[in-house]
Amino acid sequence: xxxxxxxxxxxxxxxxxxxxxxxxxxxxxxxxxxxxxxxxxxxxxxxxxxxxxxxxxxxxxxxxxxxxxxxxxxxxxxxxxxxxxxxxxxxxxxxxxxxxxxxxxxxxxxxxxxxxxxxxxxxxxxxxxxxxxxxxxxxxxxxxxxxxxxxxxxxxxxxxxxxxx
Amino acid sequence: xxxxxxxxxxxxxxxxxxxxxxxxxxxxxxxxxxxxxxxxxxxxxxxxxxxxxxxxxxxxxxxxxxxxxxxxxxxxxxxxxxxxxxxxxxxxxxxxxxxxxxxxxxxxxxxxxxxxxxxxxxxxxxxxxxxxxxxxxxxxxxxxxxxxxxxxxxxxxxxxxxxxxxxxxxxxxxxxxxxxxxxxxxxxxxxxxxxxxxxxxxxxxxxxxxxxxxxxxxxxxxxxxxxxxxxxxxxxxxxxxxxxxxxxxxxxxxxxxxxxxxxxxx
Ligand SMILES: [Zn+2]
Numbered sequence: 001x002x003x004x005x006x007x008x009x010x011x012x013x014x015x016x017x018x019x020x021x022x023x024x025x026x027x028x029x030x031x032x033x034x035x036x037x038x039x040x041x042x043x044x045x046x047x048x049x050x051x052x053x054x055x056x057x058x059x060x061x062x063x064x065x066x067x068x069x070x071x072x073x074x075x076x077x078x079x080x081x082x083x084x085x086x087x088x089x090x091x092x093x094x095x096x097x098x099x100x101x102x103x104x105x106x107x108x109x110x111x112x113x114x115x116x117x118x119x120x121x122x123x124x125x126x127x128x129x130x131x132x133x134x135x136x137x138x139x140x141x142x143x144x145x146x147x148x149x150x151x152x153x154x155x156x157x158x159x160x161x162x163x164x165x
Numbered sequence: 166x167x168x169x170x171x172x173x174x175x176x177x178x179x180x181x182x183x184x185x186x187x188x189x190x191x192x193x194x195x196x197x198x199x200x201x202x203x204x205x206x207x208x209x210x211x212x213x214x215x216x217x218x219x220x221x222x223x224x225x226x227x228x229x230x231x232x233x234x235x236x237x238x239x240x241x242x243x244x245x246x247x248x249x250x251x252x253x254x255x256x257x258x259x260x261x262x263x264x265x266x267x268x269x270x271x272x273x274x275x276x277x278x279x280x281x282x283x284x285x286x287x288x289x290x291x292x293x294x295x296x297x298x299x300x301x302x303x304x305x306x307x308x309x310x311x312x313x314x315x316x317x318x319x320x321x322x323x324x325x326x327x328x329x330x331x332x333x334x335x336x337x338x339x340x341x342x343x344x345x346x347x348x349x350x351x352x353x354x355x356x357x358x359x360x361x362x363x364x365x366x367x368x369x370x371x372x373x374x375x376x377x378x379x380x381x382x383x384x385x386x387x388x389x390x391x392x393x394x395x396x397x398x399x400x401x402x403x404x405x406x407x408x409x410x411x412x413x414x415x416x417x418x419x420x421x422x423x424x425x426x427x428x429x430x431x
Contacts, residue, residue, distance in 0.1 A: 052221065053222055053224070054221030054224075055221070084301070084305055084308050085300075089311065135207045135210060135211055136318070139210065141218060141221075162311065163311060
């Protein structure tokens with residue numbers, strides 16, 4: 001490790017520039033996808049938690065991580081592996097990630113479920129709580145479609161994913 | 166892994182994984198044939214999203230098989246002949262008369278009934294798999310469970326609404342349910358290896374899973390005032406590689422592109 005001068009912190013810096021291919025205002029770190037980074041004499045192993053099982057962007061993300069980290073000086077080999085434990089949950093999205101989602105027009109995932117199993121989000125445009133859920137399933141695996149009755153905008157929200165459901 | 170993998174244990178793991186993988190793969194294929202045909206645009210989005218998730222679940226299982234040395238996940242999904250498949254009869258049944266590109270005469274009531282029964286059965290198994298003796302299966306079960314929550318909610322809503330909307334929708338749902346249940350004999354079966362699988366504590370007994378399933382569906386059947394169906398004994402058991410010709414044509418269609426160029430990189 002010391003011989004190359006490469007540290008985990010360098011890798012994390014690079015990873016923070018790897019964006020979600022569909023939402024360029026959030027990085028894979030913002031989304032809470034990075035579980036572990038190991039640096040061993042120029043050999044880098046990055047363990048990534050897949051978000052949604054059927055998400056076609058996962059392979060692209062894997063390639064983008066590899067490409068980005070390979071640019072660093074002193075890197076000899078990069079392996080990017082998906083692991084299933086722990087399971088990715090939407091509460092792993094960081095504060096910065098939640099802001100990034102809003103900037104893109106996507107309401108961040110709700111933090112908790114109500115007693116009846118439903119959940120609530122506020123409009124990412126005007127902040128109104130006066131919204132209706134149009135479709136739990138949206139244009140991509142991670143998003144639902146909602147409608148704001150205050151500013152009359154349709155919008156998307158990242159689904160809550162929790163192991164307690 | 167704390168417990169050592171003996172060849173016998175590994176065999177049981179493979180058996181369970183093939184059943185889970187092939188079920189979700191075929192279910193997902195039947196779902197994909199509905200693309201563009203659902204009753205309205207919102208449903209088309211929802212159904213295809215569920216189908217995509219489910220294909221992801223199949224991939225998780227096939228990937229575990231790949232890691233156990235069974236071959237690449239893609240080839241396991243695409244190239245295995247009918248006799249080697251372990252999916253249930255219910256998921257190999259076509260959506261209806263016709264072909265999805267030509268005059269598909271598919272019944273939405275049948276789709277809803279099948280998806281509801283399949284999804285609740287899947288939920289019963291996934292919950293049981295969270296206590297599997299094989300850690301990778303446990304982990305995948307937890308992951309799938311977070312997404313299955315939405316699928317179950319979706320099909321339960323449709324099922325409840327169509328069973329209670331009008332006289333016509335109710336009678337069509339009763340008929341569809343009969344069709345579905347007739348084919349559901351092997352849905353909660355583990356086939357001839359059942360003793361070995363449960364002895365390895367990979368999953369609970371068939372009886373315990375059936376109880377879980379009943380606990381899941383009972384509130385819904387009570388709400389719509391329809392008697393809880395009794396799952397029949399299997400006519401043929403897909404878990405043991407017994408299948409209809411419908412599976413042959415499904416595999417042919419599914420793998421047509423893949424087989425056209427086996428060396429291509431996808
Ligand atoms: Zn608004």
